[in-house]
Amino acid sequence: MIDALDRDLSPVIAEQPDPVLFATVSGAHLYGFPSRDFDVDLRGVHLLPAVDRVRVRADVERLHGVLDEAQGASALPDAPTAYDALHDLVVRIRLKG
Numbered sequence: 001m002i003d004a005l006d007r008d009l010s011p012v013i014a015e016q017p018d019p020v021l022f023a024t025v026s027g028a029h030l031y032g033f034p035s036r037d038f039d040v041d042l043r044g045v046h047l048l049p050a051v052d053r054v055r056v057r058a059d060v061e062r063l064h065g066v067l068d069e070a071q072g073a074s075a076l077p078d079a080p081t082a083y084d085a086l087h088d089l090v091v092r093i094r095l096k097g
């Protein structure tokens with residue numbers, strides 16, 4: 001699929017602020033429907049500096065406490081936990097910086 005794009009995407013990857021562990025084309029191009037009219041969707045994984053990983057962990061732990069308090073005060077039976085969604089949200093916010 002990447003050959004069909006006839007575009008060099010390495011500058012996009014090179015401009016990322018943190019090291020990229022991997023990057024891949026996604027969206028229409030990944031599923032076999034490339035078109036010159038479509039944008040190119042890239043997905044990847046960054047390696048965050050240690051200080052950012054520590055900060056994210058501290059934020060997640062603090063917000064877990066907030067969720068536990070809210071769940072304890074909730075009148076809902078078997079209120080669902082949102083730890084995984086919260087972690088994902090915090091990571092996404094931190095990556096956007």
